[in-house]
Amino acid sequence: MTAAVEVRDLVKRYPKRDVNAVDGLSFTVEPGEIFGLLGPNGAGKSTTIGVLTTRVKATGGEARVAGVDVIRDSVAARKLFAVVPQQTNLDRSLTPRQNLAFHGAYHGLSRTDRFAKAAALLDEFGLADQADVKVDWYSGGMAQRLMIARAMMHEPKVLFLDEPTTGLDPQSRLFMWERVRDLRSRGVTVVLTTHDMDEAAEMADRVGIVDHGKLLALDTPEGLTRSLAGHAVLDLSVTPGDGDDPDKLVAALTDVAGVERGEAVAGGPIRLYLNTDPDTVLAPVIAVLSGRSATLTNVHMGAASLEDVFIDLTGRGLR
Amino acid sequence: MTDLDTRPSAGEVRQPTVDARPSAGKAFRAILWRDIYVTGKEFWVFLAQVALQPLFMLFVFAKVLNAGGYVTDDYAHLLLPGIVALTAFLTALQTVSFPLIMEFSFTREIEDRLLAPLPTYLVAVEKLLLAVIRALASAVIMFPIGALVLGSAPWHTDGIPLLIAGLVLGSWVGAGIGLTLGTMVPPSKISVIFAVILTPLMFTGATQYPWQSLDSMRWFQVVTALNPLTYLSEAVRAAVVPDVPHIAPWICILVLLASGAASTAVGVRGFMRRAIN
Ligand SMILES: Nc1ncnc2c1ncn2[C@@H]1O[C@H](COP(=O)(O)OP(=O)(O)OP(=O)(O)O)[C@@H](O)[C@H]1O
Ligand SMILES: [Mg+2]
Numbered sequence: 001m002t003a004a005v006e007v008r009d010l011v012k013r014y015p016k017r018d019v020n021a022v023d024g025l026s027f028t029v030e031p032g033e034i035f036g037l038l039g040p041n042g043a044g045k046s047t048t049i050g051v052l053t054t055r056v057k058a059t060g061g062e063a064r065v066a067g068v069d070v071i072r073d074s075v076a077a078r079k080l081f082a083v084v085p086q087q088t089n090l091d092r093s094l095t096p097r098q099n100l101a102f103h104g105a106y107h108g109l110s111r112t113d114r115f116a117k118a119a120a121l122l123d124e125f126g127l128a129d130q131a132d133v134k135v136d137w138y139s140g141g142m143a144q145r146l147m148i149a150r151a152m153m154h155e156p157k158v159l160f161l162d163e164p165t166t167g168l169d170p171q172s173r174l175f176m177w178e179r180v181r182d183l184r185s186r187g188v189t190v191v192l193t194t195h196d197m198d199e200a201a202e203m204a205d206r207v208g209i210v211d212h213g214k215l216l217a218l219d220t221p222e223g224l225t226r227s228l229a230g231h232a233v234l235d236l237s238v239t240p241g242d243g244d245d246p247d248k249l250v251a252a253l254t255d256v257a258g259v260e261r262g263e264a265v266a267g268g269p270i271r272l273y274l275n276t277d278p279d280t281v282l283a284p285v286i287a288v289l290s291g292r293s294a295t296l297t298n299v300h301m302g303a304a305s306l307e308d309v310f311i312d313l314t315g316r317g318l319r
Numbered sequence: 320m321t322d323l324d325t326r327p328s329a330g331e332v333r334q335p336t337v338d339a340r341p342s343a344g345k346a347f348r349a350i351l352w353r354d355i356y357v358t359g360k361e362f363w364v365f366l367a368q369v370a371l372q373p374l375f376m377l378f379v380f381a382k383v384l385n386a387g388g389y390v391t392d393d394y395a396h397l398l399l400p401g402i403v404a405l406t407a408f409l410t411a412l413q414t415v416s417f418p419l420i421m422e423f424s425f426t427r428e429i430e431d432r433l434l435a436p437l438p439t440y441l442v443a444v445e446k447l448l449l450a451v452i453r454a455l456a457s458a459v460i461m462f463p464i465g466a467l468v469l470g471s472a473p474w475h476t477d478g479i480p481l482l483i484a485g486l487v488l489g490s491w492v493g494a495g496i497g498l499t500l501g502t503m504v505p506p507s508k509i510s511v512i513f514a515v516i517l518t519p520l521m522f523t524g525a526t527q528y529p530w531q532s533l534d535s536m537r538w539f540q541v542v543t544a545l546n547p548l549t550y551l552s553e554a555v556r557a558a559v560v561p562d563v564p565h566i567a568p569w570i571c572i573l574v575l576l577a578s579g580a581a582s583t584a585v586g587v588r589g590f591m592r593r594a595i596n
Pocket of ligand 1: 014015086
């Protein structure tokens with residue numbers, strides 16, 4: 001079976017830039033999958049989507065959508081995918097209904113087909129009674145829904161969603177998640193980008209974490225969190241004793257059996273990543289703390305989240 | 320991957336590349352229809368945009384100055400063809416340049432058309448075609464309106480083929496220049512187009528004066544000879560008022576063809592650079 005998306009050694013360097021925006025990226029998305037590209041700002045997510053949707057010229061490597069080479073055969077590829085970009089690009093000279101109908105026309109739908117289809121999609125996306133107003137009147141959430149409806153007009157095999165839920169309220173976000181799952185059940189492959197960990201964990205069958213244009217990890221959300229230093233974390237709110245500091249404390253705590261590693265978040269708790277159950281580690285940890293006359297004010301046991309994986313892989317630096 | 324030897328048979332998945340060409344034709348027509356539809360929807364805006372400025376020009380130069388005795392009746396008949404040329408040229412230029420600047424930046428409206436299944440350069444070609452259509456429409460509107468303002472309009476049936484050829488080619492040149500500007504100028508510099516490009520183009524295009532009347536102003540004659548609009552004005556005058564001394568029509572046609580090809584080549588290249596990062 002041909003992969004829905006296949007990216008191999010993809011490199012993109014924008015003109016007049018001295019670093020690669022995408023730097024040797026490779027991954028494959030299976031048909032019917034919801035695939036998440038997770039990464040901090042500037043990681044190269046939109047650039048990757050841009051190459052896959054024929055809007056960005058690759059500097060090197062290969063990219064295929066539903067078996068079609070998007071670099072060499074972009075016209076054929078455009079029939080097989082649809083994209084909802086990060087920024088609104090609705091046609092403001094047209095009404096919402098006409099936005100859908102003209103999109104259908106660009107893709108060769110007959111007049112009756114495109115109007116029937118537009119009506120059905122407007123209904124499905126809850127826009128039926130606002131279908132003939134000005135697009136400018138639409139709120140961000142409505143515009144987002146309209147863009148997904150538009151994308152579905154030509155029945156793509158692969159749908160690219162670039163940060164589909166950024167700026168949406170909880171209702172719209174839930175609605176969006178529901179729609180995306182719905183699309184999958186109809187056999188559409190969905191590739192979405194996000195920097196929202198909860199969303200990636202909730203939505204995606206598999207998640208690729210990218211930073212600086214490179215793939216850092218690729219697995220199911222569960223697989224990724226499991227890979228992070230065991231199963232559990234222990235957050236300790238501690239005031240170090242006189243002449244002691246958090247970094248030295250962390251060093252001492254890392255020696256406790258069952259602690260994989262630890263880190264002191266500035267101004268926050270000390271976080272220990274464990275490779276056993278937290279309750280077996282707790283007693284020795286408290287012993288170390290009282291041995292160094294540190295005061296423990298709060299303890300929190302929890303499982304590592306995708307956010308921990310994300311921060312662990314991409315660091316805390318701002319871009 | 321695009322095996323042409325595996326003929327699509329019943330039940331077999333069709334190779335998507337097989338029907339790439341018909342899709343491009345359909346997409347092109349749909350995109351053109353979108354632009355014509357939008358033009359129709361904003362027809363009065365379009366009319367005001369193309370007709371108002373030339374109309375005032377015609378009124379002041381041919382009517383008001385004539386009433387004051389500063390210009391002769393003949394001048395009105397000489398000015399009308401020039402104004403028609405100017406209108407067609409500017410309409411074509413503005414049809415492409417201003418919307419393109421916006422659609423590529425703030426509104427990103429053009430993206431949906433860039434993702435239609437047709438080669439990207441055809442989206443630029445569609446803009447040129449639309450511009451020529453709108454320019455011809457504006458020229459057709461200008462003649463009767465001009466006649467109404469002036470009370471009469473010059474007419475010369477034998478000149479119609481030259482008139483049509485000149486207007487089509489001249490609009491194409493205007494559209495090509497519009498495409499070049501529209502893809503080169505960032506939106507923050509949109510007013511600069513008016514100040515430093517459109518105004519000189521308008522007044523060095525031999526629209527308000529025949530080129531050969533500049534014989535005594537050699538330097539200005541050279542400057543106007545560099546403006547493709549001059550050849551459009553001369554061609555239209557040659558077609559409508561052949562008695563006025565003019566540049567030979569074949570030279571006009573040749574220069575317009577060359578400028579059209581050159582500006583299209585530069586414009587399409589700029590368009591591709593903007594469309595595909
Ligand atoms: N048109 C462009 N010209 C030059 N550099 C660009 C262009 N577009 C993006 N970049 C650069 O490429 C890098 C990757 O950008 P990209 O938009 O792909 O990131 P992203 O992962 O989508 O980020 P975000 O989460 O902020 O949307 C960034 O360093 C950005 O500055
Ligand atoms: Mg992005």
